[in-house]
Amino acid sequence: xxxxxxxxxxxxxxERLAPGHRLCAGCxxxxxxxxxxxxxxxxxxxxxxxxxxxxGTTIYPYxxxxxxxxxxxxxxxxxxxxxxxxxxxxxxxxxKMKERDMKFVAFAGDGGTYDIGIQALSGVLExxxxxxxxxxxxxxxxxxxxxxxxxxxxxxxxxxxxxGKVIPGKPQHRKDLTAIVAAHGIPYVAQASPHRFRDLxxxxxxxxxxxxxxxxNVLSSCNRGWRHxxxxxxxxxxxxxxxxxxxxxxxxxxxxxLNYRPKEKLPIEEFLRxxxxxxxxxxxxxxxxxxxxxxxxxxxxxxLLKRTGEA
Amino acid sequence: xxxxxxxDGNSATAEAMRQINPDVVAAYPITPQTSxxxxxxxxxxxxxxxxxxxxxxxxxxxxxxxxxxxxxxxRVMTATSSAGLAFMxxxxxxxxxxxxxxxxxxxxxxxSAPINIHCDHSDSMGARDAGWIQLFSENAQEAYDNTxxxxxxxxxxxxxxxxxxxxxxxxxxxxxxxxxxxxxEAVKRFIGPFRPTYPLLDIDNPVTYGPLDFYDFYxxxxxxxxxxxxxxxxxxIEVGEEFGxxxxxxxxxxxxxxxxxxxxxxxVLSSTAGTARGVVDDLxxxxxxxxxxxxxxxxxxxxxxxxxxxxxxxxxxxxxRSDSFGAxxxxxxxxxCAAFQAHGVRTKVVDYxxxxxxRDTTPDQIESVFRDLLQIAETGEIERLxxxxxxxxxxxxxxxxx
Ligand SMILES: Cc1ncc(C[n+]2csc(CCOP(=O)(O)OP(=O)(O)O)c2C)c(N)n1
Ligand code: SF4
Ligand SMILES: [Mg+2]
Numbered sequence: 224x225x226x227x228x229x230x231x232x233x234x235x236x237x238e239r240l241a242p243g244h245r246l247c248a249g250c251x252x253x254x255x256x257x258x259x260x261x262x263x264x265x266x267x268x269x270x271x272x273x274x275x276x277x278x279g280t281t282i283y284p285y286x287x288x289x290x291x292x293x294x295x296x297x298x299x300x301x302x303x304x305x306x307x308x309x310x311x312x313x314x315x316x317x318x319k320m321k322e323r324d325m326k327f328v329a330f331a332g333d334g335g336t337y338d339i340g341i342q343a344l345s346g347v348l349e350x351x352x353x354x355x356x357x358x359x360x361x362x363x364x365x366x367x368x369x370x371x372x373x374x375x376x377x378x379x380x381x382x383x384x385x386x387g388k389v390i391p392g393k394p395q396h397r398k399d400l401t402a403i404v405a406a407h408g409i410p411y412v413a414q415a416s417p418h419r420f421r422d423l424x425x426x427x428x429x430x431x432x433x434x435x436x437x438x439x440n441v442l443s444s445c446n447r448g449w450r451h452x453x454x455x456x457x458x459x460x461x462x463x464x465x466x467x468x469x470x471x472x473x474x475x476x477x478x479x480x481l482n483y484r485p486k487e488k489l490p491i492e493e494f495l496r497x498x499x500x501x502x503x504x505x506x507x508x509x510x511x512x513x514x515x516x517x518x519x520x521x522x523x524x525x526x527l528l529k530r531t532g533e534a
Numbered sequence: 535x536x537x538x539x540x541x542d543g544n545s546a547t548a549e550a551m552r553q554i555n556p557d558v559v560a561a562y563p564i565t566p567q568t569s570x571x572x573x574x575x576x577x578x579x580x581x582x583x584x585x586x587x588x589x590x591x592x593x594x595x596x597x598x599x600x601x602x603x604x605x606x607x608x609r610v611m612t613a614t615s616s617a618g619l620a621f622m623x624x625x626x627x628x629x630x631x632x633x634x635x636x637x638x639x640x641x642x643x644x645x646s647a648p649i650n651i652h653c654d655h656s657d658s659m660g661a662r663d664a665g666w667i668q669l670f671s672e673n674a675q676e677a678y679d680n681t682x683x684x685x686x687x688x689x690x691x692x693x694x695x696x697x698x699x700x701x702x703x704x705x706x707x708x709x710x711x712x713x714x715x716x717x718x719e720a721v722k723r724f725i726g727p728f729r730p731t732y733p734l735l736d737i738d739n740p741v742t743y744g745p746l747d748f749y750d751f752y753x754x755x756x757x758x759x760x761x762x763x764x765x766x767x768x769x770x771i772e773v774g775e776e777f778g779x780x781x782x783x784x785x786x787x788x789x790x791x792x793x794x795x796x797x798x799x800x801x802v803l804s805s806t807a808g809t810a811r812g813v814v815d816d817l818x819x820x821x822x823x824x825x826x827x828x829x830x831x832x833x834x835x836x837x838x839x840x841x842x843x844x845x846x847x848x849x850x851x852x853x854x855r856s857d858s859f860g861a862x863x864x865x866x867x868x869x870x871c872a873a874f875q876a877h878g879v880r881t882k883v884v885d886y887x888x889x890x891x892x893r894d895t896t897p898d899q900i901e902s903v904f905r906d907l908l909q910i911a912e913t914g915e916i917e918r919l920x921x922x923x924x925x926x927x928x929x930x931x932x933x934x935x936x
Pocket of ligand 3: 332333334359360361362363364365
């Protein structure tokens, strides 16, 4: 019997990511990792990409991982994990190893997924390895000091898209990576957020249960890069979802389904205002950027409603 | 008993891979390596191997998947050439530093630009400091034999390092030769079963691979790695002897030809050694004391053995099939100069850059090298330390048909 997704039941399970790691206070990444690993009852092997999560959890001679774990490089969590999953299949097929229901999970940031790792990810999805890839999307290269990525929102300040006098923040919109992944036609794709942990964990269960590759894009606040107090992490996640900036949905066997519809769709300002990375947008001369950002959120939301049959 | 077959170098390498029967192969095609992955794909498709073949989307992913698969706990191979090796550069280092016994045939090809598909050694020479053991093969037979031995060398407990097995693009990879292929069972017995160390798949004993490692421990780990590749020298020798006892073709770190009493000697890797052997015979026939040294193992570099076999020569000519731009000379030349200096040997050494991008190297050219060496021996004067063989000097006018 799978553990019920109830706080009481889950709190009795052993944590697979030990406390005492060195990620920042209030970082969403370890919250997400713990939720993902708690959702899986079977043994898990993890491959992680270079980034905050990797450097913050394994400073030699310490490791926070109580399960088999490998870091290879920045762009290749997917291909590295595909090698592990393939070795498992090979050894079982040859009778060199007993079959065990093992799960293979990759964790990578938005940089390691949207940008430098997209080729390796795409290859793994196309080849159909049975693994779950989790992108913890904090919308910038945080580990190297908050540089813009393909996931950074339009207008956001980062250290390589500074709020300058001529160019006020990132001039491009985010890539819609979840849709790009869904276009591969793999068995399971979803978007999730840690403030709705039951939804996230349910998705993880579907992901590891899928007969082939699964991908979940999880919004992961970084208070250092987003510039908000450390105790408002989950509040930022909630605002991202309630403004429809980060819709919760899934694509199961190519069926698009909306998992959550806010009672009242909040204006994007609600998500932007508490974060220092958007502060410059509230100056009079930059207000049009907020309007453009709102227009893009609306366009994507409307398109999603159509795709999920909710329009 | 083995059987003699007519095979090109790539087919011989693929045969070795079939007999090794790795648990996982992840590879990507590139000329002139392509026929290895094609042939191996047929073995997989026809059920002649148990291997799971990962048809990756790039060489970077090939090596990345090999690293994952090897750390998972099984026997792993890939193969590549030139740009493919360059593309996997970052993770070529990761494989060695993570101490994973991956075996990779490298069919030598020039690096871009300009793009060129033919042989030189700039690809594998560029990877000479990556921490891999590097074996160079003269012909198809050696490519086959070295690939089999590489598995044993890599997996030795005191070594646990990846091995590159080089052969010359087209010259060896695509030329059909008479090759002795051993029996499947005999090869299987020779390499033995894979013994995993700290496999990721041992979920009851979790391990962390590839942690962040700072100034407080990184250096000790590098020291262990340096010691491991030093120990590999002994392993290469032992495995080569064992191979000789089992199959009748013994191997060492290097191979001399008419070297003992030679006055002047040429040092060259891979297929060109075959051409040079003919030139030595020719010169000997004319009473000239010429000799040849063919290093087989370039990493670890057998400096003592090379010094011992060359120290009493009057002049040594090194032939480098790649340049190390801006350095004193080609990579092989620099290693030999350094070894001589470190061992107090005063033998004169000159360098010849040759065969870049597949430029033919003729017996005449090699004879001209020997003539240079004889002249240096006589006069004691070195006119040019680094020479380019068979190159048009000066500005060239390119004439094309109208
Ligand atoms: C090939 C390569 N290029 C660049 C880097 C430097 N680097 C390390 S982590 C990182 C950014 C990671 O960003 P992301 O994947 O979003 O993870 P985060 O740190 O934000 O969690 C960069 C650029 C690297 N390690 N390797
Ligand atoms: S910099 Fe951001 S992503 Fe990195 S550990 Fe700190 S809060 Fe987390
Ligand atoms: Mg990031």
